[in-house]
Amino acid sequence: MIACDIAIIGGGIIGCAIARELSRYSPQTLVVEAANDIACGTTKANGGLIHSGYDPAPGTMKSKVNARGNKLYSAWSKELGFEFIRTGSMVLAFTQSDCAHxxxxxxxxxxxxxxxxxxxGPERIHELEPQASPNAxxxxxxPHTGIVDPFDVAIAAAENAAANGVEFLLNAPVRSIEQQNDSFILHTxxxxxxxxxxxxxxxxxxDTISHMAGGEHFAIDWRQGNLLVLDKNVTAKSIMPIYPVPTPTTKGVVVMGTVHGNILIGSTAIMREKGDLSCYAADIEELMAGATKLVPSLDVRSSIRQFAGGRAVITDTNDFFIGQSKLQHRLFQAAGIQSPGVASAPAIAEYMVECLRNAGVPLPQNPHFNPIRHAPEDFDIxxxxxxxxxxQGDPAWGRIVCRCETVPEAEIVAAIHRTPGATSVEGVKRRCRAGMGRCQSGFCQSRVVDILSRELGIAPAKVLLENPGSEIVLGPVKGDD
Ligand SMILES: Cc1cc2nc3c(=O)[nH]c(=O)nc-3n(C[C@H](O)[C@H](O)[C@H](O)COP(=O)(O)OP(=O)(O)OC[C@H]3O[C@@H](n4cnc5c(N)ncnc54)[C@H](O)[C@@H]3O)c2cc1C
Known part of the structure; x- marks a missing residue:
């Protein structure tokens, strides 16, 4: 039996951010994650926009943590060594009713x-972003909107939490929860x-975890969204995030630059079956039409990747549920963290610690807490x-594995040996971008498999693309035992 004071179920951006914030204090904290890596859920499939907080209705939990989260990003990016660009943003209006909005x-x-x-007005719009539609x-x-690489944020927070004493247990889906005296027993x-x-x-x-732990009986719906990544040299190097006027349930199709220099178009918002990560032709058409309306010059056909994620929407509400459970006082909820969960993550973590403290959870200072996490070397930049x-120090820095993103072997090895480190091809990709470029790993995947096999001491046939069952290599072809 593993014993800890606080278990965080879920190693997405929210669990990792809370873990990082809790590592300022001394309780034994354990992050329990179902997947073989952190940042594998919705955290890996979103726009990475650090919305500023004008969208949520005043008085909601979202309004409280979004604006605060946006502010905290400046300090978080400095301390945790991830890229955060305060690009600013515009919501374009095309009609009088848009203007009222x-x-x-x-x-x-x-x-x-x-x-x-x-x-x-139009003159200033085009001064700020010459590519914006002339019809606006x-x-x-x-001025406060920004962009991040969302899995980089989660990974950076997790690495800093781990360096400050938080433990991570991966491949550990919580299947059931028992309540015994003053503890929970999680079965994994x-x-x-x-x-x-x-x-x-x-x-x-x-929702499942809340029910298992004796907490509130809410249900979570899957508001799915498709996104499109465009090739790096498709248009001007960067573009200020441009939004349409939002609807009550979505901020609409946004055109934005990424911190890595691509253009991203996202996202659609349609209720679908939980777990559906398919891309749909109708969604892609909606993305292309929406993007062209905002930026008519955009070559939307230069897409190199489409992907999908699901927003966690508590049925019949549009708000986050963060705080102590009213039914089980030792349970704390960070549920319904749909958009803007990435933007709000640092503030959600801060607020969660406040909730724990107010509930009497002992939180003595961690005398060894170090807020600084150094980003790994990025050869490309x-x-x-x-x-x-x-x-000169190691020739592996000169062996370029991913040509599209200029990722050398040494960078991949470093990604595997960080804590928590990459254990799959996609885990490597999220940490150092090998496979993220134009060829989408067509050239480098077999070499990444080879490096993972060597560094993890497992046969190539055991190396996973991502989840269990996603082996890539069936067996030896030639020159192998
Ligand atoms: C299409 C789309 C676009 C978006 N764009 C933006 C944006 O631009 N800006 C923004 O701020 N937000 C955006 N969001 C929202 C944002 O992505 C989410 O709010 C955020 O990623 C939620 O993080 P999370 O940690 O709560 O969830 P997740 O990343 O899903 O993490 C939850 C983790 O819990 C684990 N887990 C689940 N069940 C168990 C179990 N039984 N045992 C152990 N572990 C378990 C999962 O494996 C997973 O790793 C977008 C979302 C979508 C879908």
Whole structure:
């Protein structure tokens, strides 16, 4: 039996952010994750937009944590060494009724504490973003919106949490939960875990965890979204995120740059069966039409990847559910974390710690807490002098495995040996971008399999693309025993 004070169920951006925030204190904290890696759920399939907080209705939990989360991103990116660009953003209006909506968003934003919002006309729109549609008659400009690589944020938070003493148990889906005296017993295929307090950060499955732990009986729906990634050289290097006027359930199809220099178009929002990660022709058409309306010059056919994710929507509400359970006082919920969960993650973590403290959970300071996590070397963006130094130190820095994104062997090896490290081809891709470029791993996948096999000490046929059962190699072809 593994014993801990606080178990966090779910190693997505929310579980990892909470783990990082809790590592400032000394309880024994364990993150229990069903998958073989962190950031494998909705965290790996979203737009990475750090919305500023003018969209949520004032007074909601979303409004409270979105605006605060956006502010915290500056400090988080500095401390945790991930890229965060405050790009600013515009919501374009094409009709008079759109213009009225901009006014509502402006007032929402002001009520939510978002400063610097401005309604601007066509001249200023094109000054800020020359690629924006000439048909826009007004826009809501927000200087605070930003972009991140969402799995980079989760990985950085998890690495910092681990360095400060948090443990991670992977491949451990919680199958049932018993309540014994003053503890929970979590049953997983990796063994039983005893925890005095439980934090439910299980994303789209937070409803099941809540029921198992004796908490609230809500249900979570899967509001699915498709996204499109465009090739890096498709248009100008970067583009300010451009939104349409939102609907009550979605911010609509947004065109944005990514921190890696691609253009991303996302996202559709349709209720589908839980777990559905398919891309649909109708969604892709909606994305292309929506993007072209905002940025007519965009070559939407230059897509190199389509992917999908599911937003965790608590049935009949549109808000987050964060706090102590009213039915089981040792259970804390971070449920219904649909959009803007990425933008809100640092503030959700901060608020969760406040809830634990208010509930009397002992949180003595961790005297060894170090807020700094150093990002791994990124060969692609290093100066030529630094690239030379790296290669002089280890020739593996000169063996380029992924040509599209210029990822050398040494960077992949480092990704595998970090804590928590990559154990699959997709885990490598999320950490150092091998396979993320134009060829989508057509050239480098077999070499990544080889490196994973060597570094993990397993046969190539055991190397996984992602989940159990996703082996890539069937067996030896030639020159192998
Ligand atoms: C299409 C789309 C676009 C989006 N765009 C944005 C955006 O631009 N900006 C923004 O702020 N937000 C965006 N979001 C929302 C954002 O992605 C989510 O709010 C966020 O990723 C939720 O993180 P999470 O950690 O709660 O969930 P997840 O990442 O899903 O993590 C939950 C984890 O719990 C684990 N788990 C589940 N059940 C169990 C169990 N029984 N035992 C152990 N582990 C378990 C899962 O394996 C998973 O790893 C978007 C979402 C979608 C779908």
């Amino acid at each position: 901009l006014q509502t968003l402006l007032e929402n934003g002001q009520a939510n504490g978002v400063d610097g919002l401005e309604i601007i 008659i007004q826009a809501l400009y927000c 295929p990796k063994g039983d875990i005893s925890a005095k307090w439980l934090i439910n950060a299980a994303g789209c499955y937070a 290093a100066s030529t002098e630094h690239q030379d130094e790296l290669i």
